[in-house]
Amino acid sequence: MDVLLLPPLFGLAGLLVAFIIYRIIISYPAGDGAVAEIAALIHKGAMVFMRREYTILGVFLLIVTVLLAYGFGSWRTPTAFVVGALCSAIAGYIGMFTATRANVRTTVAAANEGAATALSVAFYGGSVMGLAVASMGLLGLGALYLLFGGNPEHAEAIHGFGMGASTVALFSRVGGGIFTKSADVGADLVGKVEAGIPEDDPRNPGVIADNVGDNVGDVAGMGSDIFESYCGSMIATIAIAAAMTLAQVDQLAVSREALMFAPLALASLGLLCSVAGIVMVRLCSASAPAMALRSGTIGATVILIATAYFLLSSQGINSAVWWCVVFGAVGGIFIGLVTEYYTGGKPVRVIAEGGETGPATVMIAGLATGMESVVVPVLVIAGIIGATASILPEGTGVYGVGMAAVGMLATVGITMAIDAYGPVADNAGGIAEMANMGEETRKITDGLDEVGNTTAAIGKGFAIGAAGLAALAIIAAFIATVEKHVPGFMLRIDDPRVLMGMFIGGIFPFIVSAITMRAVGEAAFDMIKEIRRQFKEIPGLMEGTAKPDSDRCVDIATQAALKRMILPGVLAVASPVVVGFVFGPQVLGGMLGGALVSCVLLALTMANAGGAWDNAKKYVEKGNLGGKGSEVHKAVVVGDTVGDPFKDTSGPAMNILINVMAIVSLVIAPLLG
Template identity: 45%
Template structure:
């Protein structure tokens, strides 16, 4: 139990680091009262949305808790008693509350750090970078510390696979809706603001005359910060849950907590050492912090394995996962970096019109999926083969360890990811508060690095989700075999093939529902912006005052209305396939869902990041610069990419995790009540 208690101790260290960074950022000055006014509007809008979203998700969670109590792990009328059902309800509740807390912590710091980073840009790019990064690090430390401490406490209390799965399902189900809802909110405002402001009126991106501009900045927080925090909290917990389920029978749970504990400790070292040199490149600084964290993690875990007597093959599997994560990140950087060839090529294509913008960006997005998918596949294959000689059950544990290895440095990954929306917001508030062109140039440079960082971290989290759900597939098989049924997934079995086809279609349907939600809400907001410019005297000239609250309300109501159906569709489809075809069909369903989901997630995340940076590449003075025909085409590409990279793409990996957990939790029901 040493490493389980060590996990609690290191989690406490991460909370102290988060508190230190929070106070450090909070003490930084703000430029002027106008900046404070803009910041207050953004903060109020973000928390208003979060409260309304969490009310809806609270009702959903109460319904799910009732279902868990009645049916999981066995129906209460089956005579096994209600003790374990109640424990699973408690574990589910802990997962949802901690996942919601991840989003709350993220918004709390992000809506402060954006103002501080904008103000610091008046002095230097180094100080602005530190304000943005340390703001992101608050979230990185708090989220991963919470997920590790939560998993350790649930393990101490129960040491039961079903209960641990319920904890993970709580985190995943809330993250699914939080990420989808936040993504719909942020892209509704972003698309409407870009199309009406940049394309129609030719005004700057964050011009205060645009009624959607505050909603756009609010969206950076509720989608890219709160939603992403819940998402990566979920990924980390799901990987730990799958590994615990597989490791319980093998007696290897201490190794899991060793790796995750030292991964968090390495992330603490990484965020404390992160700096931007005098002539430094922000992207290089972010990547350098990630590589330092990887090196510290590899060294610490190797020493710990030798000292604790763990199998070095398990350590090797974790290293394979970590290296695969780095490779996927480098791939995403190549396809989305503003200094790389694909971005320049798409920017060049913008000169020929928006159709060529879309065609070139979509093609690069498709290409970007291959190396990442090969990396995930090789990581799974190598870790499987590496651990197979240790005995039965260790091959799937090897894949789980690879997933844990990939997610081991997720504290640093979240810090870099949250940095992105913070500096994006800083750029917006700097323009609205008239902090000057020099500040805008600095925040633009930081924002471009943030876009690349977001693409890298999204690729990393999608890759981790890929390995995690393979491990969850192993956990599903473990649950079925624990019920006394031997199971194999033969592709020639029509039940398996039926499940695979349905599973492959669900990520596409899920993505379509989210993107259509963004489409519907953006059209409503565009109409509202047109109405305000038409009816408010002097708005275009800058003498009238826009009604920001109305646009925030459109985004909020639209996101709340659209976030539940897509998630429920994925869950309902899983249950339907299970009750029709049983565990064989579910095996195929999960396989199809994983393959299709990973492909779509990588395509959309990378294509979206590429279009965004192609727009910024043109705005920096290439191919005619701002206001040119190439710029207008790039803005249209960016609006297509917005729901790709910030709504559907990153939500898919959570959807895959949720259906995998539902499958494991309902496995006994599928064995008992399926039609075929």
């Protein structure tokens, strides 16, 4: 069998496994009465939002496809762009559809069968998302590589796949983030602070929208986010290998083809390791949830590291490349653990204690935590870059960076499964609260949700680190591609054009953060007015004898997200084109460097500050420092409210922003000559 067939075949096999897991999920009882009614509202809201979002996205993609066809005068790059967009959209849709089926079954399992079964169902829900991301990436990119990869003249068309995936990711992450946080902020401020009712109280009109948002933002949006980094790292590494000189190739492998195929081969192996990790979690489901989930993550990584050595050796690739894979895989885990400390360790208690003197000290402590949390992950990324450069022959270090990024993302199936588990568990708790299923059920779902908050925080840290490495590899591929088409091209730090570009690039993370933060604030304002109106005008709502108009709140969040997600997407896609063609490749290269550094730093700060504020609130709600209803609780709720768009809207947008800018630059690189 031709080895080039293996990635798409593995992709199909992964989708089959995902379907089998989905059938297992729906074999569990979904409940009836209020439970089924609430779950149906969440599912309906999520699906309506996705359909409307994809309709707008489809128009944007059509315009870009036409422009690509005109610019390249060929069908290859536009075709790859469309395939990348479809694969990303399908992966997100599959994951979110499954999550909205798994949430209610997790609740019912918690009520009827206990914590172990509830953990299994919630994790199965996340596993379908993880496997869909990995499988659609291998299927789409593997098929295009089979079609174009053997011909160096056509291999650059594969870059369009990454552009399509990144474009969908940006719209999904930003749109989903605006939706979920406008609902979350509105529901929390009016419900918990003003009305003094619990989170997920069925009387709160914003609660259904909040639960819908968990799915469209933290499942579909996060899935698209990881998908574009996963595919981007492979595309960049293939492009770097394609641009190497024969002397550089001879130092690393028996052939250029072996180096180009290595990322796809490693990702295929990673899919198998992810399935093994999913099995490990299932076998350990009777133990503590955190231990079971961690066993799958670390176990899959260990298997990948061990087997990758034999895989690369069999392809005739220098063992130094394997060490690059090790650095990336271990670095990803380390970044996740550091993130876990800052969003779940001592810093969280310090922030909570700040609530004893009011919201201002909570805000100060949270911002300080977010800024401090940047140090170690960035040093890890720098260490990975330095280590790969030191062990590989001179001039081939960027290939090592690409393989490190692929190594970090190869087990995306289990990584994404554990991240998507969080929103499923969170929804399960919300359904239990809204359906009044009792303290015992809520205790189990709260335990699962607490672990889910940690896994989500780890996932965000991992996503930022992976996006940073993937973007760096894409930028390296951009430079190599421009060098092929523009003789004598160089990026020098003492070139005024490069310096100009660096400062321009540093602007984008801040302007996109401002747009998305303001979008959440404005949408939350509309949500708050609507929730207040319903509390005031619907007779018997506060007494629990009338039902809230949840559909109205879902519609407000949907309209806000769809209207405000367009500008960040246009900025990210259009800015490299404008800068590249107006000012030249040197300015564009500098812009990518400035944007990369600024995006990573800002993303880590916002994600970890937001996660720490969130868990400080939960720490108080457990009964510490006065518990729910106390002045400390009101102070930390304010911190959590500010942290919501930090960690779930603006912060995650940074990952995709830099990858979109980098991959668009890579796609247009052949035209800059």
